[in-house]
Amino acid sequence: MPETNNTLLEVKNLTMDFGxxxxxxxxxxxxxxxxxxxxxxxxxxxxxxxxxxxxxIYKPTKGDVLVxxxxxxxxxxxxxxxxxxTTIGMARTFQNIRLFQNMTVLENVMIGRHCRTxxxxxxxxxxxxxxxxxxxxxxxxxxxxxxxxxxxDDADEFAKNLPYGAQRRLEIARAxxxxxxxxxxxxxxxxxxxxxxxxxxxxxxRIRDTEKIAILLIEHDMKLVMNIxxxxxxxxxxxxxxxxxxxxxxxxxxxxxxxxxxxxxx
Amino acid sequence: xxxxxKRSLLVALWFVFLTFPxxxxxxxxxxxxxEWRWMNMLWVAIxxxxxxxxWRWAMARRQLKxxxxxxxxDESVKAGFATRLMEDxxxxxxxxxxxxxxTIVFPLVVDIYQTNIMVLALIFVVLGLGLNVTVGLAGxxxxxxxxxxxxxxxxxxxxxxxxxxxxxxxLPIGGLMGALFGIALGFPILRLxxxxxxxVTLGFGSIAKIVIENWEEVFNxxxxxxxxxxxxxxxxxxxxxSATTYTYYLMILMVVFAIFITNRLKDxxxxxxxxxxxxxxxxxxxxxxxxxxTKLGAYAFGAFWAGxxxxxxxxxxxxxxxxxxxxxxxxxxxxxxxxxxxxxxIGVIIAALVLILMPEYLRAFSEYRMLMxxxxxxxxxxxxxxxxxxxxxxxxxxxxxxxxxxxx
Amino acid sequence: xxxxLELSSSGLVRGSIYALIxxxxxxxxxxxxxxNFAHGEIYMIGAFVALIVxxxxxxxxxxxxxxxxxxxxxxxxxxxxxxYTLEKIAYRPLRNAPRLSPLISAIGMSLFLxxxxxxxxxxxxxxxxxxIPDFEFxxxxxxxxxxAELVILVTSAISMVGLTVLIKYTRIGKAMRATQQDMVMxxxxxxxxxxxxxxxxxxxxxxxxxxxxxxxxxxGQINFYIGFMxxxxxxxxxxxGGIGNVPGAVLGALVLGLTEAYAAGYISxxxxxxxxxxxxxxxxxxxxxxxxxxxxxxxx
Numbered sequence: 001m002p003e004t005n006n007t008l009l010e011v012k013n014l015t016m017d018f019g020x021x022x023x024x025x026x027x028x029x030x031x032x033x034x035x036x037x038x039x040x041x042x043x044x045x046x047x048x049x050x051x052x053x054x055x056x057i058y059k060p061t062k063g064d065v066l067v068x069x070x071x072x073x074x075x076x077x078x079x080x081x082x083x084x085x086t087t088i089g090m091a092r093t094f095q096n097i098r099l100f101q102n103m104t105v106l107e108n109v110m111i112g113r114h115c116r117t118x119x120x121x122x123x124x125x126x127x128x129x130x131x132x133x134x135x136x137x138x139x140x141x142x143x144x145x146x147x148x149x150x151x152x153d154d155a156d157e158f159a160k161n162l163p164y165g166a167q168r169r170l171e172i173a174r175a176x177x178x179x180x181x182x183x184x185x186x187x188x189x190x191x192x193x194x195x196x197x198x199x200x201x202x203x204x205x206r207i208r209d210t211e212k213i214a215i216l217l218i219e220h221d222m223k224l225v226m227n228i229x230x231x232x233x234x235x236x237x238x239x240x241x242x243x244x245x246x247x248x249x250x251x252x253x254x255x256x257x258x259x260x261x262x263x264x265x266x
Numbered sequence: 267x268x269x270x271x272k273r274s275l276l277v278a279l280w281f282v283f284l285t286f287p288x289x290x291x292x293x294x295x296x297x298x299x300x301e302w303r304w305m306n307m308l309w310v311a312i313x314x315x316x317x318x319x320x321w322r323w324a325m326a327r328r329q330l331k332x333x334x335x336x337x338x339x340d341e342s343v344k345a346g347f348a349t350r351l352m353e354d355x356x357x358x359x360x361x362x363x364x365x366x367x368x369t370i371v372f373p374l375v376v377d378i379y380q381t382n383i384m385v386l387a388l389i390f391v392v393l394g395l396g397l398n399v400t401v402g403l404a405g406x407x408x409x410x411x412x413x414x415x416x417x418x419x420x421x422x423x424x425x426x427x428x429x430x431x432x433x434x435x436x437l438p439i440g441g442l443m444g445a446l447f448g449i450a451l452g453f454p455i456l457r458l459x460x461x462x463x464x465x466v467t468l469g470f471g472s473i474a475k476i477v478i479e480n481w482e483e484v485f486n487x488x489x490x491x492x493x494x495x496x497x498x499x500x501x502x503x504x505x506x507x508s509a510t511t512y513t514y515y516l517m518i519l520m521v522v523f524a525i526f527i528t529n530r531l532k533d534x535x536x537x538x539x540x541x542x543x544x545x546x547x548x549x550x551x552x553x554x555x556x557x558x559x560t561k562l563g564a565y566a567f568g569a570f571w572a573g574x575x576x577x578x579x580x581x582x583x584x585x586x587x588x589x590x591x592x593x594x595x596x597x598x599x600x601x602x603x604x605x606x607x608x609x610x611x612i613g614v615i616i617a618a619l620v621l622i623l624m625p626e627y628l629r630a631f632s633e634y635r636m637l638m639x640x641x642x643x644x645x646x647x648x649x650x651x652x653x654x655x656x657x658x659x660x661x662x663x664x665x666x667x668x669x670x671x672x673x674x
Numbered sequence: 675x676x677x678x679l680e681l682s683s684s685g686l687v688r689g690s691i692y693a694l695i696x697x698x699x700x701x702x703x704x705x706x707x708x709x710n711f712a713h714g715e716i717y718m719i720g721a722f723v724a725l726i727v728x729x730x731x732x733x734x735x736x737x738x739x740x741x742x743x744x745x746x747x748x749x750x751x752x753x754x755x756x757x758y759t760l761e762k763i764a765y766r767p768l769r770n771a772p773r774l775s776p777l778i779s780a781i782g783m784s785l786f787l788x789x790x791x792x793x794x795x796x797x798x799x800x801x802x803x804x805x806i807p808d809f810e811f812x813x814x815x816x817x818x819x820x821x822a823e824l825v826i827l828v829t830s831a832i833s834m835v836g837l838t839v840l841i842k843y844t845r846i847g848k849a850m851r852a853t854q855q856d857m858v859m860x861x862x863x864x865x866x867x868x869x870x871x872x873x874x875x876x877x878x879x880x881x882x883x884x885x886x887x888x889x890x891x892x893x894g895q896i897n898f899y900i901g902f903m904x905x906x907x908x909x910x911x912x913x914x915g916g917i918g919n920v921p922g923a924v925l926g927a928l929v930l931g932l933t934e935a936y937a938a939g940y941i942s943x944x945x946x947x948x949x950x951x952x953x954x955x956x957x958x959x960x961x962x963x964x965x966x967x968x969x970x971x972x973x974x
Contacts, residue, residue, distance in 0.1 A: 055552060086554035098549035100542045106662055111542045115554030117535050121563055124534035125527050134535070139662045155662075178554050284755055287748075288722060288794045293729030295801055300730050306794075325767070407774055409781070454959050461709045461777055462958055465909055469951035472906075480944045593902070597785055604778055637789035643782025647775045648767045 006033040007068055008182050008214050009054070009090065014063035016046075016053050023049040025238040026063065029216075031182060033070065036208055036215045038225045040249075041235035042258055047218045048095055050235070051186055055092045056082035070181055087115045091175035092184040095218070097167050101160035105151055105170055108159050109142040112177025145173040149203065165196040169203070176211065183207065185217040189224050197221060201228055226250065234258065274318040281314035282307055324649055369518055373511045381514050385582050387622040388517040389575045394602040394614040395524045396571025401600065402608035402657075403537060404564035405544025407464040409596050410471025413451075414444040414569040416478060416591035418576020423491035423586050424484060433497040437577050444573020445566040452565035456558050471596055479588045490587025494580050513582055520578070524571060525611055531567070532609075540564050541609075594636065601639045604646055607653020617654065676818070681939040682932065683819040687892070689931025690830035694885035695908035696915070696923040697837060698757075698878025704854045704918035705874050706769070711780035712760055713882060714905020715787035716753050718898065720883025721802070721890040722791055724749035728803050742805040742891075749883045756787075757879025758872055766868070784902070791898040799897045802890035822892045829888060833881055834924055841920065846873055854918070903947070910954040916967020925965055929953075 009031040016024040024046040031037045039047050053060040059079050068074045069089050077085055086092075091112070100108050117134045124131065146152040149169040154162060162170060168188055175183055188204070189197045201224055207213050219225045225232065225246070232249045234242040236258045242249060249255055289310055292301040373381045393415060400408050418440035425431040425439065455466050478485045485491070496509040497516055504512060531537045539560045542550040551557045580586050602621055606613030621639070625632035646653065695717050702710045728745040736744070764783045768776040806822045841847040852860040853870045861867050889904075890896045907930065915926025930950060937949040957964065 057548065057552065081557075082548075082552045083554050083556050086552060091554075092552055094549065094552075098546050098552075100545035100549070102545055103538075103541055107538055107541075110662075111538055111550065111553050111555065114535060114539055114542075119535045121531065121536055121567065124531050124536045127530055127534075131534070138535070174553060280759070284752075284759060285794070287726045287752065288719070288791060291726050291730060292795065293726055293733070295729050295732075295803070298733050300733055328767075401774075405774065407777060454955060458958055458962070461707075461773070462913065462962070464777060465709065465906070465913070466951075466955055466958060468906060469910075469954055473948050473951050476945065476948055480942075597781065600778070600781070633793065634789075636785055637793060640782045640784070640786030640789060644764050644779045644786065647771070647779040647782070648764075651771065651775055 007031070008033055008070070009216070010064075010066040010068065011050075011054060012064045012066070014050065014053055014065065015061050016049055016058060017061045023238055024053065024060075024235075027233075027235065027238075027240045029233050029240070029243075031214050031216050033181075033214055034208065034212070035230045036204065036217070036228050038229040038232045039216065039218050039235065040220075040222075040225055040232060041241075044237075045235040046238040047235055048186055051092065051184055051218060053078075054085075055090060055184060056080045056085040067182075083115065086178050086180070089179070089181040090184060091178040091180035091182075093168070093171040093175050093186055093188060095186040095190065097164075097171060099159040099167055099170060099174070101158065103159060104156050105159055105162065106139070106142055106146065106155040108170055109145055109173050109177045110138050112145075112174045113138040113141060116179055142173075142177060145176055148176075148206075149173045150199075165192050165200075168192065168200070172203070172207075176207070176213070180213060182214045182216060185215060185219075187218050187220060189219060189221045197224055200224070204228055270319060270322060274315050274322070277318035278311045278315035282311050285310045328649060373514045378507045378510050381510050382582070383623065383626045385510070385514050385517050385578075387619050388514075388521055389579050389582070390599065390602060390622050391521050391615050391618040392517075392524050392571050392575040392578075393599045394606065394618040395521075395528050395611065396568045396575070397599050398568075398603050398606070398609065398611070398614045399528060399531070399540070399571075400564050400568035401603050402610070402614075403532065403544065404540040404561065406561065406564060407461075408467045408565075408568065409464050409593070409600065410451075410467035410469070410474070411568070411572060411599055412591045412593070412595040413471045413474035414447055414572035415576045415579065415595065416474050416588075417444050417447050417569075418573035419580040419586045419590070420478065420485060420491075420576070421573070422577040422580040423494055426494055427491055433495060433577070433581050437574060440577035441570045441574040444576065445570040447573075448565040448567075448569025449562050452562045456561055468593065468596075471591075471593060475588050475591055478591070485588075488588060490585060491580075492585045494584045494586065496584060497578075497581050513578070517578065520574065521615070525615075528611060532611075536560075536563060597636075598639065601643050604643055605654060607655050607657060609657035610653055610655050613653045613655035613657075677939065679818050681935045683823060685932035685935030686928065687823045687826050687931070688935060689911075689928035690827055691885050691889050691904070691927075692908045692911045692931055693924045693927035694830055694833060694881045694888075695904055696911040696927045697834070697920065698875075698882050699905075699909050700912040700915070700917055700920060700923040701850075701874050701878050703912065704920075705850065705857075705871060706765070706776075707773075708765060708776050709780065709909060710760075710765075710875075710878075711777070711905065712764070712783040712787055713878065714901035714903075714908065715784050715791075716757050716760070716879045716901070717882035717886045717904055718896070718901030719756055719787065719791065719886070720749045720753040720879075721886030721896045721900065722795060722898075723752045723883075724805075724887040725800055725802050725890060725896060728805060732803060738807060741803075745805065746884065746887045749887050750880045753879040753883030753886070754876040757875040757882075760787075761872060761875040766871075784905075788898050788901065795898070797898065799895045802894050802896050804894065805887070805891040822888075826888045826892060829884060833884055837877070837881070837920065840877070846870070850874060907950055910950055913954060913964055914957050916964025919964065919966050922964055922966035929965070 007030050011027065011029045013026045013028055014024055015022065015026050027050060029037070029039070039050065041047055049058065052058045054065055056077070063078070064076055065078045066074060066076050067088055067090065075088065077088065100111065117138060119131045119134055143152060143155065146155055149172055151166060151170055151173065154166065159167065159170060172183070172185065172188065185204070189200055192200060204215060204217070205228055208215055229246055232244065232246055233240060234249060234252070234255050241254050241258060242252045244252070286307070289306040290303050292303060294301065372384065393411070397408065397411050400406050400411070421440040421443045422433070422436040425436050451470050455463055458466060479488050481487070496504070497513055499512055539550070539555045542553070542555060543557070543560055547557065579590070598621065602617045603614055605621065606615070606617035625635040695713065698713050698716070699710060702708060702713070724745040727748045728741050731741045731744060760783060764779045765776050768779055804822070806825045809821045809824070812819070812821045812824060841850060849860070849865045849870050850873070852863070852865050853867055857867055908927065911927035911930045912923045913926070914930055915922025915924065930953060933953055934946045934950055938946040
């Protein structure tokens with residue numbers, strides 16, 4: 001059982017039904033501060049559905065999603081809309097990149113600051129001191145984040161014109177702009193070449209170490225997962241079949257069976 | 267080339283067939299006469315042939331363009347004249363001064379009739395700017411925009427005829443009523459996807475007209491409300507000419523006001539959230555943007571301008587009836603936004619002026635105006651979806667100024 | 675009771691006309707997720723062509739039933755041609771464009787076609803000849819349901835059965851269903867998606883034209899603007915039944931027709947459109963997937 005003192009996210013027996021289909025079946029999972037936790041499993045195991053339930057895009061059928069934000073009181077968040085989940089401090093990226101294609105790279109990141117700023121319509125029209133300050137801070141913070149993911153030179157480019165790997169990094173920067181304590185990455189390495197994957201690998205570790213953001217990621221790339229994860233959960237057919245340190249997972253017969261035919265060369 | 271001509275001939279033949287019963291035959295059932303208009307067939311053939319050639323050429327160009335864009339050779343490299351004009355202060359400052367002078371002098375050099383038409387055009391500029399926020403920025407296709415225009419006009423009409431309230435009292439009330447209705451109608455349809463939204467707003471627009479037409483006690487039904495006073499100026503007596511001139515200047519102020527405000531909003535936290543909502547609703551909400559608030563804001567803001575414009579419209583005409591608020595007006599404002607370039611303020615202004623003034627001055631054209639609007643909407647979507655003048659993106663300067671910015 | 679039956683029969687007639695138009699909306703939407711705003715215009719053009727053909731034939735001395743059949747046939751052919759051309763010009767180039775683009779293009783096309791007919795023919799109402807003869811056997815119940823109404827109900831029913839058979843059992847029907855399920859996949863397994871879409875437009879247009887001929891003959895007058903309201907109503911019916919769902923469109927149309935008839939009969943005819951839209955708004959809020967539609971979770 002994971003330690004409870006620093007737990008950030010605690011999911012208990014989460015279940016999600018679509019009509020008659022049970023996509024996620026009583027999955028429990030927790031993430032503590034300073035951890036990189038991976039959720040793996042064959043295609044169609046229900047990993048993304050799990051993510052969608054946790055981040056408020058779907059409302060789970062059963063089970064609880066509890067968050068324990070650092071220095072704030074704990075909350076049960078199942079059924080919250082995804083913007084509230086993000087405001088609480090859990091931000092995500094998407095498996096099939098969902099950037100604001102016709103906005104600039106910088107603007108994409110600036111949207112992430114939306115929930116940390118307060119300018120309303122009247123404020124935007126009057127453009128008072130507070131608005132100006134917030135705006136300036138938004139731009140500065142966004143540039144900072146772009147620098148961190150190495151996209152600062154593309155700041156004025158449209159998001160749609162970025163290469164694939166850069167788009168994935170931009171999604172991460174955008175999510176980080178919301179000041180999360182936990183970052184949920186849905187297959188961040190999908191479609192990347194080995195070099196890009198390696199850079200990503202470093203980026204994720206850096207985010208945890210220097211930004212103090214815990215990370216929960218779904219990934220197919222076994223090498224990446226084994227390299228950087230502190231703990232791993234394995235799902236198959238909606239059920240959790242194993243959890244533990246990378247070493248244990250690698251040698252777990254159930255996991256090997258589940259992955260038979262998929263890449264086991266990790 | 268020969269192949270092109272052959273294909274265009276076939277297209278021409280097809281259109282001759284297609285338009286035959288409607289263009290050539292005309293039956294007078296009362297007198298039992300069939301009128302054969304063979305000349306029309308010839309015109310259709312020639313027209314279709316020529317248009318087909320142009321069409322194919324334009325399509326080829328369009329494909330080339332998208333191929334280029336894929337290879338990263340964006341059009342933006344060679345910025346068009348319009349873009350240069352707007353970005354270079356050396357160019358746009360004198361242009362702005364010339365435009366300002368022209369607008370000030372305009373009512374002094376032309377007659378009242380022309381000024382009056384210009385006032386109408388300016389009303390549509392404001393409507394266009396308002397709808398531009400809802401459709402262009404936030405991506406919420408509103409086909410019942412005219413309802414808010416009607417709300418403004420009737421707010422003034424009703425408050426004036428029942429309680430004797432004046433223009434200046436009613437102007438803000440009209441705007442607020444518009445915004446209020448925007449929120450009230452926006453609320454139930456928050457969750458609807460783009461195309462459902464279109465049809466429901468269309469329904470709202472029609473309902474508004476039906477209610478006005480049938481609620482005799484308040485709106486005086488199809489007869490409309492007459493004798494609405496023109497805008498007052500500290501109670502000064504004005505003849506029609508000076509009242510019109512005065513309304514014109516008022517309208518200019520309002521347009522400037524609208525430009526100023528929409529511009530500020532566009533470059534703000536709110537404006538960015540609207541654009542993000544248009545681009546990808548799910549991602550936008552997942553990044554912490556409150557969908558309901560943001561959408562309602564866009565609706566209310568767009569409707570606010572329609573309300574204001576409605577009050578002025580009632581004051582300009584001194585008479586309103588339900589026929590001024592049909593789907594045609596909604597379609598007209600929408601084509602202004604589409605033609606101007608979604609989200610582009612300057613484009614919307616030009617489009618509004620062109621689309622309203624052209625039929626007024628070219629009488630021959632006025633018969634064909636709705637036909638042209640329809641065609642323009644289709645063609646713009648296919649060949650120039652970004653509008654005549656694309657939305658100029660603000661560049662934010664941060665800590666690092668890249669070299670590209672320096673010589674832009 | 676008599677009044678109720680009368681309203682019911684007029685509601686059913688209305689409903690079956692809406693159904694004929696709604697089928698075109700629902701089929702097109704099912705395949706390319708587009709509200710074909712100009713579909714109502716196709717219906718209007720169908721009615722105009724039928725009027726013109728029957729006018730010419732009457733003047734040249736043709737008689738009764740032969741006029742009806744020829745007029746309907748030619749109207750259907752022309753509607754099909756217009757539907758086909760419409761898709762090719764206004765929608766096909768926008769197949770991969772953002773969602774709003776084809777919708778705006780459709781609105782543009784609708785305006786264009788309306789004004790084309792206005793300019794080519796007339797802005798006034800035209801008298802439509804009563805093409806449907808009075809049957810003797812309908813005499814006893816004529817005050818509840820006339821011959822024209824019977825013909826409308828029967829024709830609509832036959833058309834819908836025909837459409838169902840076509841979709842269920844023919845090759846093109848299968849291709850249509852495959853395309854509706856997954857356009858990319860259908861293309862991969864060798865379905866010519868462009869052709870399927872064209873055929874869908876053609877079928878929808880033919881049904882709309884049949885509706886146009888029937889309505890013209892029933893109401894007795896048409897003008898260039900009849901397509902707009904009919905189109906909006908039919909779309910409402912399609913949404914009501916669950917857009918993309920063929921039986922749903924028919925059910926939705928009948929529900930809408932009856933609602934309107936009762937509302938007009940018992941409350942006020944001035945507000946019947948308000949009721950129609952009211953039903954639409956309610957349905958979209960309470961059950962956005964429609965009466966028979968399946969709720970689809972958007973994939974994230």
